[in-house]
Each structure stands twice: as C-alpha cells, then as structure tokens.
Amino acid sequence: MYEPLTEQNAVALAIRLGLFQEDALLSCQEIGDGNLNLVFRIVNERTNDSIIIKQALPYAKVVGESWPLTLKRATIESQALRTFASYVPQYVPKVYYSDETLAITVMEDLSHLQIARRGLIEGKTFPKLSEHIGEFVAKTAFYTSDFGMNQQQKKKLVQQFTNPELCKITEDLVFTDPFFDHDTNSFETELRADVERLWQDDELKREAAKLKRLFLTKADVLLHGDLHTGSIFASDDDTKVIDPEFAFYGPIGFDLGQFFANLLLNALSRHESEREPLFTHIEKTWDVFVRTFTTCWQESNEPYARVSFVLDDIVSDALVEAIGFAGCEVIRRTIGLAHVADLDELPLERRLEAKRHALRLGRELIVQREHLPIHAIKRLVEQTAH
Ligand code: ADP
Ligand code: MG
Ligand code: MG
Ligand code: MG
Structure with missing residues (x-):
C-alpha cells in the first residue's frame, strides 16, 4: 500500500532492500524542494556510501493549493532513467531499485555535483555541459525514434510512455x-x-498554438520532458540528467528548446558582457546534437534509416521546433506559474528589465523560428534588448 515515507521508514526501507551493509550507521535527510516529490538522502556514516530515494506524492502543492497528481509518474521516471541508461549511461544516475506501489526510485546519490541552474547563477561555466547535453539529447532521440529502432517496438514504447x-x-x-x-x-x-x-498579440498566439499542436501530436522520440537547468547536475567534468517524470513521446526539438530557453534566461539575468558562455553553450549543444545524430544515423542498421532520405529535414525541423519551444519556455518562466531563480533572485529594477527583455525575446523566437540559424539567437538577444 502507498504511504508517504518519513525519514525513519526511508531508512528502514533501505535496510530491508539490503542497500547497505549489516553494520551500517545510517542517517537520513529529506532534501527535495517539496512541491511534487519527496527526496531522501541516506548516508552510511561509517563508509560515506549514500543513496537517494525519490518518492512521488499523490498531489502537487501549487500556490498553497493541492492538485491531485498521478503516482504513475514515478514509474515513468524510473523507466525513462533506465531507457536513457541503455544509450547514455554516463549522463544519468544509476537506478538501484524502483517500486510502482510505493512510487519510489532508488538511485545514485549525485550530491558531489551541483544543480546546473544554481552553478550558472553563481557564474560557473560548466565547460562540458553543452557537449554532454548535445550527446544526451541526440542519442536518446535517435535510438528511441523510428530511425534507431524497429517501428513496431517503437509503438510499444510510445504506449509505455x-x-x-x-x-x-x-x-x-x-x-x-x-x-x-x-x-x-x-x-x-x-x-x-x-x-x-502579449495577450493581444494574435500572431504570437497563433504561432504558440501551432507549437502546442506539435507537442500534442508529434510522437517522434522519447523526450525527457522537463529538461531545464534545474534537472541537470553538473561539475567541470560531469553532467547527469535527473527528474524525467514528464517523459513521453513528443517532437524532437522540445528538450533542446527547454534547455536553450533556460540558458537564455540565465544569460538575461547577467550583465551583457557576461553572456558569451551561455551563447557558446547553445551553439555547441546544437553542433554536438547534429554531429551525434548524423553519426548515429549513418551507423544505423535499421533498414528504414538506410532507405530514408529525410535526415536533413529532421535536423532542420528540429532547430525550428527547438527555437519555437524555447520561446514558449522563456515566456512561461517569466509570467506563468513556475518561474526561474535566475530572474526571480534579481533586485526589482534589474528583474523588471530582464523580464521585459525575456518577453520580447520569447516572442521573436516564436514568430521568427523558421528563419533563425543557431548563431542568430545571440543577435536576437541583442536586438530585443530595448
Ligand atoms: P522534483 O521532481 O520534485 O523537481 P528532482 O528530481 O528535481 O525532484 O529533485 C529535487 C532535488 O532533490 C534536486 O534539485 C536535488 O537537490 C535533489 N536530488 C534529486 N535527485 C538527486 C540525486 N540523484 N542525487 C542527489 N540529489 C538529488
Ligand atoms: Mg524541484
Ligand atoms: Mg526537478
Ligand atoms: Mg520533477
């Protein structure tokens, strides 16, 4: 039977599952931010071995109110982590155990890394971030698509997710x-x-509606579904993607778009002279994505990939989608329900300036998305400054 874990019975569960040695001296802390899920960190004080237990709550706390929310998302999350691990084990936490009834995922503790959003706010650069995320997105997209796997198998995955x-x-x-x-x-x-x-901008609303339709209908690749910089642990050398509870089959550009948007929001939170590392990350993520996806395609044994001539179309559509989805994410993180610390932690005058800039940038990303090569994003940030 489901019941929310406490720190005490999280420890009892870890012992029952045999995740630590008999003589372990265990301590436990709930470290999640508590809106949707509980996150317990359990440490063996003798050896410093540690694990994470993430548990879904049957509701989401949103502005004080509780919304019922399916526990199945815990199963989606552990299955997505395992699926991603079969293609890019280096970029996800190891899953040790999961239980559908308890809605838990027991996984590798990544506390030696830092949440990328927090590090970027502190001015860190994370030099490998874009290379790793470009490869993560390219491989998970390719190998879950009709070009990287048997098409009947893929339909089963669409259903599963x-x-x-x-x-x-x-x-x-x-x-x-x-x-x-x-x-x-x-x-x-x-x-x-x-x-x-913005609410009166019919052109913008029509283009956003087209992007929503893509999101609703285009079951192209298995997406992470929530790939903002708060879902990424990073250091100078390592990158790990967490929290894929929103995973589903959707348009190939969606994860890239959310990632780009969150890099852009961080860029807007900074002085103009400090933004270059974010633009470099966006361009490099795209370059690595294209290179990796192309290599996967060329090496694929999947008969469909060999008789299909649409690689170039897929890549150019992915960019148009990514830029449009990035625009939606920039706008919703500015005026929607869930904001980003990058902007919200700014003092009022700078915050207002950055948010006005974000609204102009988001709009142009959406309406101009078909005409923007990747390096034009930087120019668009400059052009929408005032
Ligand atoms: P939510 O879905 O509620 O956003 P997350 O999976 O993003 O949950 O986790 C919330 C927080 O818990 C993270 O920001 C991080 O601080 C911590 N956390 C989650 N997973 C791990 C992990 N594997 N190792 C260390 N800390 C983690
Ligand atoms: Mg959270
Ligand atoms: Mg999260
Ligand atoms: Mg989450």
Missing part, C-alpha cells in the same frame, strides 16, 4: 495559460502593460 497527466501540465502551463489572462499566471504588477500587450 503515455503520460497524459504530466503532459497536461505542460500543455496548460507552457503553451496556453501564459498567452491568456489565466489565474495560474504570476508576474510583477509593473509588468501588466507588457503582459496585456
């Missing part, structure tokens, strides 16, 4: 609510005129 409740959160909070006067939105009163202009 049907994730309607979590997708609905994205459909509403990313693609709909920010473009209308919806009560989930949240922004500084000083931004009201800018936001009302």
Whole structure:
C-alpha cells in the first residue's frame, strides 16, 4: 500500500532492500524542494556510501493549493532513467531499485555535483555541459525514434510512455495559460502593460498554438520532458540528467528548446558582457546534437534509416521546433506559474528589465523560428534588448 515515507521508514526501507551493509550507521535527510516529490538522502556514516530515494506524492502543492497528481509518474521516471541508461549511461544516475506501489526510485546519490541552474547563477561555466547535453539529447532521440529502432517496438514504447497527466501540465502551463489572462499566471504588477500587450498579440498566439499542436501530436522520440537547468547536475567534468517524470513521446526539438530557453534566461539575468558562455553553450549543444545524430544515423542498421532520405529535414525541423519551444519556455518562466531563480533572485529594477527583455525575446523566437540559424539567437538577444 502507498504511504508517504518519513525519514525513519526511508531508512528502514533501505535496510530491508539490503542497500547497505549489516553494520551500517545510517542517517537520513529529506532534501527535495517539496512541491511534487519527496527526496531522501541516506548516508552510511561509517563508509560515506549514500543513496537517494525519490518518492512521488499523490498531489502537487501549487500556490498553497493541492492538485491531485498521478503516482504513475514515478514509474515513468524510473523507466525513462533506465531507457536513457541503455544509450547514455554516463549522463544519468544509476537506478538501484524502483517500486510502482510505493512510487519510489532508488538511485545514485549525485550530491558531489551541483544543480546546473544554481552553478550558472553563481557564474560557473560548466565547460562540458553543452557537449554532454548535445550527446544526451541526440542519442536518446535517435535510438528511441523510428530511425534507431524497429517501428513496431517503437509503438510499444510510445504506449509505455503515455503520460497524459504530466503532459497536461505542460500543455496548460507552457503553451496556453501564459498567452491568456489565466489565474495560474504570476508576474510583477509593473509588468501588466507588457503582459496585456502579449495577450493581444494574435500572431504570437497563433504561432504558440501551432507549437502546442506539435507537442500534442508529434510522437517522434522519447523526450525527457522537463529538461531545464534545474534537472541537470553538473561539475567541470560531469553532467547527469535527473527528474524525467514528464517523459513521453513528443517532437524532437522540445528538450533542446527547454534547455536553450533556460540558458537564455540565465544569460538575461547577467550583465551583457557576461553572456558569451551561455551563447557558446547553445551553439555547441546544437553542433554536438547534429554531429551525434548524423553519426548515429549513418551507423544505423535499421533498414528504414538506410532507405530514408529525410535526415536533413529532421535536423532542420528540429532547430525550428527547438527555437519555437524555447520561446514558449522563456515566456512561461517569466509570467506563468513556475518561474526561474535566475530572474526571480534579481533586485526589482534589474528583474523588471530582464523580464521585459525575456518577453520580447520569447516572442521573436516564436514568430521568427523558421528563419533563425543557431548563431542568430545571440543577435536576437541583442536586438530585443530595448
Ligand atoms: P522534483 O521532481 O520534485 O523537481 P528532482 O528530481 O528535481 O525532484 O529533485 C529535487 C532535488 O532533490 C534536486 O534539485 C536535488 O537537490 C535533489 N536530488 C534529486 N535527485 C538527486 C540525486 N540523484 N542525487 C542527489 N540529489 C538529488
Ligand atoms: Mg524541484
Ligand atoms: Mg526537478
Ligand atoms: Mg520533477
């Protein structure tokens, strides 16, 4: 039977599962941020061995209210981590155990790394971040697509990763609510005129609706579904992607778009002269993605990949999608329900300036997405500064 774990029975569970030696001296702390899930860190004080137990809660705490939310997302998360591990084990935590009834995933403790968002806010560069995320996205996308696996097998995976409740959160909070006067939105009163202009922007709303349709209908590759910089642990040498509870089959550009958007939001939080490392990350992620995806394609034994001539189309569509999805993510993180610390931690005047910039940038990313080569993103940031 499901019940939320306490620190004490998380320890009891770890012992029962035989995850530590008999003589272990265990301590446990709940370290999650507590909106959707519990995250317990259990340490053997004798050896410093440690594990993480993540448990889904049957509701999400959103602005004080509780929304019921399926526990199945814990199973989606552990299955996605295992699927990703079969292609890129170096970029995900090891999963030691999972239990559908308890809605838990027991996994490798990554506390020696830092959440990338926090590090980027502190001014860290994480020199390998883009190379690793480019490879992560390319390989997980390719090998879960119809070009990297048997098409009948792929249909089974599409079914396995049907994730309607979590997708609905994205459909509403990313693609709909920010473009209308919806009560989930949240922004500084000083931004009201800018936001009302956005709500009246029919061209923008039509383009965002097209992107939403892609998200709803294009079952192309297995996506992480929530690949912002808070879902990435990093150091100078290592990168690990966590938290794929939103995983589902969707358009190839979605994960790249969310990642780009969160790099851009960090860039906007900085002085102009400090933004270059973020633009470099965006361009390098894209380059590595294209190179890796192309190599996977050329090496593929899948008959369909060998008789298909659409590699170039897939790559160019992926960029258009990524830029459009990035625009949606930039806007929703500015005025929607869930914000980013990169902007929210700025003092008011700088915050307002950065958020106005984000709204202009997000709009142009969406409406110009078909005409922007990757290096044009940097120029667009400059052009939308005022
Ligand atoms: P949520 O889905 O609630 O956002 P996350 O999986 O993002 O949960 O985890 C929330 C926080 O818990 C992370 O920001 C990180 O601080 C911590 N955490 C999660 N997984 C691990 C891990 N494998 N190792 C160390 N810390 C972790
Ligand atoms: Mg969280
Ligand atoms: Mg998270
Ligand atoms: Mg999550």
